[in-house]
Amino acid sequence: MIPPPPGQQPGTESVKAGVPPAVEVRDLHVRLDGVPILTGVDLTVAVGEWVTVIGPNGAGKSTLLRAVGGLLPAPDAVRLFGTPLGALRRRERARVVATVAQYPVVPPGMAVLDYVLLGRNPYIPPLGRESAADLAVVDEVLDRLDLTNFRTRELATLSGGERQRVFLARALAQGATLLLLDEPTSALDIGHQQEVLELVDRLRGEHGLTVLATMHDLSIAGEYADRMVLLDTGRVAAAGAPHEVLTETLLSRHYRAHVKVIPTPHGPLVLPTRPRRHP
Numbered sequence: 001m002i003p004p005p006p007g008q009q010p011g012t013e014s015v016k017a018g019v020p021p022a023v024e025v026r027d028l029h030v031r032l033d034g035v036p037i038l039t040g041v042d043l044t045v046a047v048g049e050w051v052t053v054i055g056p057n058g059a060g061k062s063t064l065l066r067a068v069g070g071l072l073p074a075p076d077a078v079r080l081f082g083t084p085l086g087a088l089r090r091r092e093r094a095r096v097v098a099t100v101a102q103y104p105v106v107p108p109g110m111a112v113l114d115y116v117l118l119g120r121n122p123y124i125p126p127l128g129r130e131s132a133a134d135l136a137v138v139d140e141v142l143d144r145l146d147l148t149n150f151r152t153r154e155l156a157t158l159s160g161g162e163r164q165r166v167f168l169a170r171a172l173a174q175g176a177t178l179l180l181l182d183e184p185t186s187a188l189d190i191g192h193q194q195e196v197l198e199l200v201d202r203l204r205g206e207h208g209l210t211v212l213a214t215m216h217d218l219s220i221a222g223e224y225a226d227r228m229v230l231l232d233t234g235r236v237a238a239a240g241a242p243h244e245v246l247t248e249t250l251l252s253r254h255y256r257a258h259v260k261v262i263p264t265p266h267g268p269l270v271l272p273t274r275p276r277r278h279p
């Protein structure tokens with residue numbers, strides 16, 4: 001994995017010390033097919049921080065991650081590590097930011113090893129081949145994600161959860177310092193969910209990775225995030241520490257859901273409850 005740029009260490013204090021944040025979004029507006037999807041979104045993620053964007057279906061979470069990852073035109077509104085997105089060429093951008101999309105495209109007939117090797121493309125010279133070092137990175141990532149036995153399996157034959165781990169493996173193999181994770185654990189059982197999130201958190205500590213994620217499981221989201229951003233209809237409705245965002249008032253207002261929020265030492269536990277039945 002690539003270490004963080006010199007002078008940038010994990011933690012929100014990097015913002016205070018004048019180090020540019022990993023992600024800086026200012027007044028981001030996105031329209032798709034003429035429809036406004038994001039309206040005036042501001043977001044800052046410090047180097048080494050884990051920020052999770054939550055919000056109801058269609059709020060614009062994936063769109064925000066796509067804009068930050070350079071997959072939508074927003075060159076002036078987004079800066080990564082102080083550099084405007086528009087000033088980064090494609091290969092440069094791929095060394096800085098890796099995305100695990102919600103529904104990644106699976107190339108037909110591709111084996112797991114070849115798919116994860118795609119993550120090394122930004123390091124392979126044009127018309128060149130992967131090096132022994134590239135293969136070593138891929139092997140290490142496959143091992144860490146418990147995927148070594150799947151090396152030669154065709155990706156399309158894997159279960160949803162196994163495939164989701166392969167998508168994460170490709171992003172980790174990319175060696176970028178900023179990870180954008182769009183519902184990275186939605187198809188995983190609780191064991192693998194915990195394993196993957198713990199791995200990402202460990203890498204964050206060891207390599208100064210910065211994480212910007214979206215998640216629908218609010219309790220788990222609150223356990224891992226330093227800060228959360230609640231999006232609703234393309235606007236930031238709330239932002240802050242998990243206990244400031246995961247409140248009964250905000251969740252019932254923006255998700256139109258009946259929930260009970262129970263504070264625990266690990267973070268707020270969000271329990272969906274049935275609306276009171278009328279006799």
Ligand SMILES: Nc1ncnc2c1ncn2[C@@H]1O[C@H](COP(=O)(O)OP(=O)(O)OP(=O)(O)O)[C@@H](O)[C@H]1O
Binds near residue numbers: 032035056058059062
């Ligand atoms: N090309 C498009 N044209 C018009 N509307 C679009 C287009 N692409 C996405 N949208 C709309 O943008 C809105 C935001 O979509 P997005 O995928 O960002 O939401 P989300 O918060 O990630 O939702 P979910 O929780 O369901 O994954 C949705 O209403 C979606 O239908």
